[in-house]
Amino acid sequence: MRDFVYLAPETLEEAAALKMEHDDKAIYMAGSTDVVIRLRDYLIAPDYVIDIKNIPDIGGITFSEADGLHIGALATMTQIATNPHVLAHYPYLAEAASLVGGRQIRNRATCVGNIVNASPLADTATPLYCHDAVIEIFGLSGRREMRIQDFILFVRKVALQPGELVTGIRVPYLPGAKGIFRKVARRNEVDLSTVCGTVLRVGDDYRIAMGSVAPTPLRLPKTEALLAGKPLTDALIEEAAALAPTEVSPIDDVRADRQYRLDIVSYLVRDALNKLR
Numbered sequence: 001m002r003d004f005v006y007l008a009p010e011t012l013e014e015a016a017a018l019k020m021e022h023d024d025k026a027i028y029m030a031g032s033t034d035v036v037i038r039l040r041d042y043l044i045a046p047d048y049v050i051d052i053k054n055i056p057d058i059g060g061i062t063f064s065e066a067d068g069l070h071i072g073a074l075a076t077m078t079q080i081a082t083n084p085h086v087l088a089h090y091p092y093l094a095e096a097a098s099l100v101g102g103r104q105i106r107n108r109a110t111c112v113g114n115i116v117n118a119s120p121l122a123d124t125a126t127p128l129y130c131h132d133a134v135i136e137i138f139g140l141s142g143r144r145e146m147r148i149q150d151f152i153l154f155v156r157k158v159a160l161q162p163g164e165l166v167t168g169i170r171v172p173y174l175p176g177a178k179g180i181f182r183k184v185a186r187r188n189e190v191d192l193s194t195v196c197g198t199v200l201r202v203g204d205d206y207r208i209a210m211g212s213v214a215p216t217p218l219r220l221p222k223t224e225a226l227l228a229g230k231p232l233t234d235a236l237i238e239e240a241a242a243l244a245p246t247e248v249s250p251i252d253d254v255r256a257d258r259q260y261r262l263d264i265v266s267y268l269v270r271d272a273l274n275k276l277r
Helices: 012-025 033-040 077-082 084-089 091-098 111-116 125-130 221-227 234-247 258-275
Strands: 005-007 026-029 048-051 061-064 068-072 134-139 142-147 152-154 165-171 178-184 195-202 205-211
Touching (some): 012 026, 012 048, 012 134, 111 125, 111 165, 125 178, 125 205, 205 221, 221 234, 234 258
Parallel strands (some): 005 048
Antiparallel strands (some): 068 165
């Protein structure tokens, strides 16, 4: 790990100004579980690390039926996995957060960091995709919001402008929604997803998102359209399970080959739909 200057701003304005000043030579840090590893392995070599943990009012988790769930930038995976509002109204998101790394990682890692890292296999991404979650962004020019699907552009590439940082995630409330999150990995615990996915039922409509099957997490619109408004018969579930793999584009890597991932997508859709009948 090379030397860097540690900066600890106390306001959003100060943090954004520091990032603007140092541009690509600086990186934001919150939970630090990803940043420290990348620093250690010389995958990144910033001159400045901007720690946002001292900034007030960007942590915590709140919920209302009108505004939905709000996840602050400093909210950890453990807080999400154990929050009573998340458990009551978004249990599949709680499940996803509970499967990120080990206990020590979950006590530090943040959901916002998981999304800003823009990994295709981010466990918390697929529940957020199913809810059309909104990313809240702060910059010196003001605040703005963006759908998560528009925010994550490619592997480790997001739609932040110079100096901007994410302050939170807003997850719309869907009354009566029932969902299933599944993660398939080489080991049951403390491993990256080979494939992960969420299937959400909202009334007679369905939302399906998959991770680790393309450069970004994906919604499966053709499969969703096939299922919309129809009773879940055995034949329809099999048709959806066959269609879903045609909407993804996985690769071969050290965790699995392409065909295995395609088979897992089919399995996850079939299994979730059977459980949501």
